[in-house]
Amino acid sequence: MRRKLSVKLGLLFFILMLLIELSLFFILYTSISTQRITEVMDGLLARGAGHKDVLENNFDASTLRHVTLMEAEASTDVIIANTEGDIIHRSSEGKPFQEEVVRRTTAAPESGSRIIEDNWRENPYVATLSPIMIDGEYRGSVYMFSPSETIRDILSQLSKQFLIVMGMITFITLVLVFALSQIITRPLIRMQRVTEKLSEGTADMELDDRYNDELGTLAFSINRLSEDLERLKKERNDFLSSVAHELRTPLTYVKGYADVASRRGISEAEREKYLTIIREEADQLTSMVRQLFQLAKMEENAFVIEPSVTHLSSLLEEVATQVEPFIEEKQAQLTIHVPDDLYVTADRTRMKQVLVNIIQNALLYGGEIPVIQVEGERTEQGVRLCISDQGPGVPDESLPHLFERLYRVDKARSREQGGSGLGLAIVKEIVEMHGGTVKAFNENGLTILIILPEEDADDTHSHRG
Numbered sequence: 024m025r026r027k028l029s030v031k032l033g034l035l036f037f038i039l040m041l042l043i044e045l046s047l048f049f050i051l052y053t054s055i056s057t058q059r060i061t062e063v064m065d066g067l068l069a070r071g072a073g074h075k076d077v078l079e080n081n082f083d084a085s086t087l088r089h090v091t092l093m094e095a096e097a098s099t100d101v102i103i104a105n106t107e108g109d110i111i112h113r114s115s116e117g118k119p120f121q122e123e124v125v126r127r128t129t130a131a132p133e134s135g136s137r138i139i140e141d142n143w144r145e146n147p148y149v150a151t152l153s154p155i156m157i158d159g160e161y162r163g164s165v166y167m168f169s170p171s172e173t174i175r176d177i178l179s180q181l182s183k184q185f186l187i188v189m190g191m192i193t194f195i196t197l198v199l200v201f202a203l204s205q206i207i208t209r210p211l212i213r214m215q216r217v218t219e220k221l222s223e224g225t226a227d228m229e230l231d232d233r234y235n236d237e238l239g240t241l242a243f244s245i246n247r248l249s250e251d252l253e254r255l256k257k258e259r260n261d262f263l264s265s266v267a268h269e270l271r272t273p274l275t276y277v278k279g280y281a282d283v284a285s286r287r288g289i290s291e292a293e294r295e296k297y298l299t300i301i302r303e304e305a306d307q308l309t310s311m312v313r314q315l316f317q318l319a320k321m322e323e324n325a326f327v328i329e330p331s332v333t334h335l336s337s338l339l340e341e342v343a344t345q346v347e348p349f350i351e352e353k354q355a356q357l358t359i360h361v362p363d364d365l366y367v368t369a370d371r372t373r374m375k376q377v378l379v380n381i382i383q384n385a386l387l388y389g390g391e392i393p394v395i396q397v398e399g400e401r402t403e404q405g406v407r408l409c410i411s412d413q414g415p416g417v418p419d420e421s422l423p424h425l426f427e428r429l430y431r432v433d434k435a436r437s438r439e440q441g442g443s444g445l446g447l448a449i450v451k452e453i454v455e456m457h458g459g460t461v462k463a464f465n466e467n468g469l470t471i472l473i474i475l476p477e478e479d480a481d482d483t484h485s486h487r488g
Contacts, residue, residue, distance in 0.1 A: 030204075032204040032207065032208060033200050033201040033204035033205075036200040036203070036204060037196065037197055037200045037201070040196050040200060041193065041196070044189070044192060044193070044196065048185060048189055051185075052181070052182070052185050055181060056178050056181060059174075059177050059178070059181065060143070060174055060177075060178075063149070063169065063173065063174055063177070064138055064141060064149065064151070067099065067138075067149065067150075067151050067167050067169045068136055068137075068138060068151045068153075068167070070099065070167055071101070071136060071151045071152070071153040071165050071166070071167035072136045072153050074090045074093075074094075074101060074153070074165045074167075075136065075153035075154070075155055075165045077089075077090060078090065078103070078155050078162075078163075078165065079155055079156060079157055082155065082157055082162055082163075087103060087111065087112045088112070090103065090112070090165075091103070091112045091113060091114040092114070093114075094114035094115075095114045095115065097114075098169070098170060098173065099167060099168060099169045099170075100113070100114050100115050100118070100121060100148075100167070100168040100169075101113065101114045101165060101166065101167055101168075102114075102121060102125055102165075102166040102168070103163060103164070103165055103166070104125055104163055104164050104166065105162075105163045106161055106162065106163055108125060108126065108128075108129075110122070110125060111163070118148075118168075120146065120147055120148055121148065121150075121166070121168050124139065124140055124148075124150050124166065124168075125166055128152060128166075131154070132154040132156055132161040134154075135153075135154070136151065136152065136153040136154075137151065137152055138150070138151050139151060139152045139166075143171035143174045143175065144171075146171055147170065147171055147172075148168040148169060148170055148171055149168070149169050149171055149174070150166060150167060150168050150169075151166070151167045152164055152165070152166055152167075153165040153167070210242065214241065214242065214245055217245055217249065218245065221245075221248070221249055221252060273304040273305075273308050274304075274308070277301050277304050277305060277308075280297040280298075280300050280301050280304075281297075281301060283297050284297040284298055284301070328369075328370040328373050328453070328456055328457065329370050330368045330369055330370050330457065331368065331369070331370070331371065332366055332367075332368060333366065333367050333368070333369045333371050333374065334365075334366055335361055335365040335366065335367055335399055335406065335408075336359075336361045336362070336363050336365065338371060338374060338375060338378070339359050339361055339378065339397060339399075340359075341375060342375055342378045342379055342382065343357060343359060345375070345379055346379055346382050346383065346386075349382075349383060349386055350386070353386050353392070353393060354392055355386055355389070355392060355393040355394065355395060356392075356393070356394045356395065357382070357395045357397070358394075358395070358396050358397070359397045359398075360396070360397070360398045360399070361397065361398070361399035361408075362399065362400065362401070365399055365400075365401060365406055365477070366477070367405075367406050367475045367476065367477060368457075368476060369457050369475065370457070373453050373456075373457075374453070374457070376449070376453065377449075377450045377453050377454060377473070378397075378410070380446040380447065380449060380450050381410045381446075381447075381450060381471050382395060382397075382410065383446065384446055384447060384471075385410060385411075385412035385414070385468075385469070386412075388412065388414055388417075388469065389412030389413060389414035389468060389469075390412070390413070390414040390415060390468075393412050393413065393414060394412070394413040395410065395411070395412050395413070396409075396410070396411050396413070396467065397409070397410050401477060402474075404474050405459070405474050405475055405476045405477045406474065406475045406476075406477045407472070407473075407474055408472070408473040408474075408475070409470055409471070409472050409473075410470065410471045410473075411466065411467040411468050411469065411470040411471075412467075412468040412469055412470075413467055413468045414468035414469060415468065416465035416468050416469050417463075417465065417469055419465065422463050422464060422465070425447050425463045426447045426448055426450070426451040426461070426463070427448060428445060428448040447463075447471075450471075454473055454475070457475060457476075458475075458476050459473060459474055459475040459476065460473070460474050461473045461474075
């Protein structure tokens with residue numbers, strides 16, 4: 024069973040915080056314990072120095088008894104030794120360790136009061152020495168002893184307090200870290216649920232993307248992905264429905280007229296008429312399938328263009344020659360006004376396909392006698408090419424959809440009028456593959472505007488020969 028992200032994140036934060044807290048506690052404990060030990064040792068040293076001062080003022084039997092009597096009721100012990108190191112007074116009965124310290128310690132009057140034993144971990148006592156100086160003459164030493172147990176008790180109490188505080192802080196840290204990890208991972212868990220629903224084809228949940236951080240950015244991206252998937256799903260369904268409709272109509276004609284043509288008793292003239300209709304519908308089906316195949320290749324990035332320096336005027340002359348039969352059939356007019364020095368980098372065959380599709384579209388929707396004008400010019404954005412049909416135009420609400428696949432302005436068109444609805448979609452794909460833009464607007468009928476990158480002047484002249 025996989026661990027939840029919140030648990031992993033919580034454990035990571037908890038271990039990190041615990042390491043930081045342990046380091047801080049160790050530093051703090053070491054500092055405080057050292058301070059407390061120093062206080063004990065300094066207090067013992069000050070106590071011995073005080074007795075020394077008293078004895079230096081009155082070094083007699085009465086004062087010696089008074090000093091030892093003062094320490095008799097205290098936890099500390101005092102031993103007063105003469106110059107030869109012999110014990111002359113003490114506050115408690117003899118203890119071997121104290122006697123050993125006195126015996127092995129050499130008085131150094133010039134050193135003043137000092138600590139002579141501080142190993143409280145192993146020895147039963149810590150000790151200080153204070154030399155007694157009267158009129159500059161060394162008269163003896165004051166030894167102060169404090170039980171090491173006192174220091175150990177202080178540190179033990181301090182350790183207990185630290186452990187209690189550390190336990191409380193660890194518990195609070197644990198709760199806070201896991202609460203924060205839940206808060207942090209809650210949006211991620213919701214994102215997981217949304218993405219799972221997206222993979223199932225459901226886009227009915229929206230994430231909160233108001234947060235100005237990485238999670239907000241991720242939520243915004245998932246929301247946009249959800250919208251795009253929903254739009255693509257709708258477009259796919261609409262596209263499949265439109266394709267089914269487009270294919271069903273000519274197939275119905277083919278089947279119907281094939282049945283009629285196969286009947287007995289019809290004349291050859293009628294049979295030929297029906298066969299002609301069948302051929303026309305078959306040609307329309309072939310054209311539609313070819314265009315669908317081209318769009319599919321574009322979607323898969325398998326549609327290759329081979330750009331080269333192309334003279335725009337000569338390209339339009341070839342296009343005019345190619346569409347001349349259609350122009351004559353519709354009794355239309357085609358005029359081309361393009362400067363002779365315009366060159367673009369384009370795939371000549373694909374760009375010719377673009378222009379032919381646009382002109383054929385103008386012939387279909389440019390009125391009874393279309394008047395088609397093609398104008399080109401050089402602008403800051405590149406080469407600007409306008410194709411207008413002088414027709415009635417299209418409703419403004421239809422303009423943004425003209426380049427969508429299988430979109431038709433007239434939903435109830437007759438089979439004699441109207442193409443497959445794929446021509447302008449192919450135009451848009453090819454133009455954008457050339458790094459250009461295409462749009463439509465109502466001016467002089469319906470006008471299609473294409474902007475293509477212009478070829479550099481140096482390259483243009485090098486190819487004009």
